[in-house]
Amino acid sequence: MTDGSLPADAVGTDRTAGVVESVIREMTREARREDAINLAQGIPDAGETPDAVEAAAEDAIATESQYTITWGLPDLRGAVAERYAEWKGVEYDPETEVTITTGTSEAIMSTMLALAEAGDEVIYFEPVYESYIPASQFAGATAVPLDITDSLELDYGELEAAAEDARILVLNTPMNPTGKVFSRDELERIEEIVFEHDLILVTDEIYEHIVYDEDYCSPVEVGDLADRTVVCTGMSKTFSVTGWRVGFCLAPEYLSKELRKVHDYATICAPTPLQRAGVEALSLPDSYYTDLADAYERRRDRLYEGLREAGLDPVKPDGAYYIMARYPTDEDDVEFCYRLVREAGVAAVPGSSFYTDPDAEADWVRFTFSRNESTLDEAVRRLRENRWW
Structure with missing residues (x-):
């Protein structure tokens, strides 16, 4: 191919300026290149998906390979509404308030593009799942990250101050990468702030069924938060089908009708057999x-x-399937992770990728335990035998 490319300053927009590829997905590619065990991306081993669910997908391929209604298969929307009424005690109309998306990430992106205007402020807690950062930027919004790294406790004064000029609060619970599960007391205080400052709450609850040591409380179970909340969740983690890309988006009709506009033109519909x-x-x-x-x-x-x-210093999570761990060397986290792949044969994610500021200092990395026990045992063996720290 001849080099007939445009000048570098003639392509791209403010929406994409500074956005880099996902560090998590890059570490997966690095693991494949080096034949390392991938504890970077939350991908379960084969055999984790329930047999009945796999069989249903295989059967549907032969009979249901065309578009569904844009908002999703009516039977699935009905099942989502029924199940979430049982789990969360909130009634959602499957016709107008449940949307099946192409994964939870699309649910979040469609919601952000629909509900955040240029210049609006979007609050989230860091370290944060990396997707929220570009989602805010693509919407033209201004990110307002609140750092809770050290204690994982909320500073309500800081949140109040940030909420004064904000439009949206993003809440991931259980939280990726920390595994923090927001308590009912925390959510009750958040409810007060949401209503006091007329915020929209966007929740990512994809790990809602992977919680330890305590009962899970969804934000929509607290007070009147359901009236202001878009719930983004789906099948990926609960049923070990991360590649199927089937998400659930539940919200009051006045919010759903807006995010559906973006979903309609972005993806048409999620894969029908799945x-x-x-x-x-x-x-x-x-x-x-x-x-x-x-x-x-x-x-x-x-x-x-x-x-x-x-010889690492891990923090035991309350939910999700990730562990943050500090390492005892002077290397930066990116250097440590690349060296970990090449010298120990195990992939992790640099902690700095979970912060808005690309120069954020992070002396920790994230491992996933989504793999089976034999894979985890082999990864630990490699870490012990090839450690340089």
């Missing part, structure tokens, strides 16, 4: 969710102890 499998997934008994959390709790404890034995 939506059909979602109906089967949501019919699983309550014991499935208990067993899921128990299985991940065992893996959490296994990796936590393994990281300690390998």
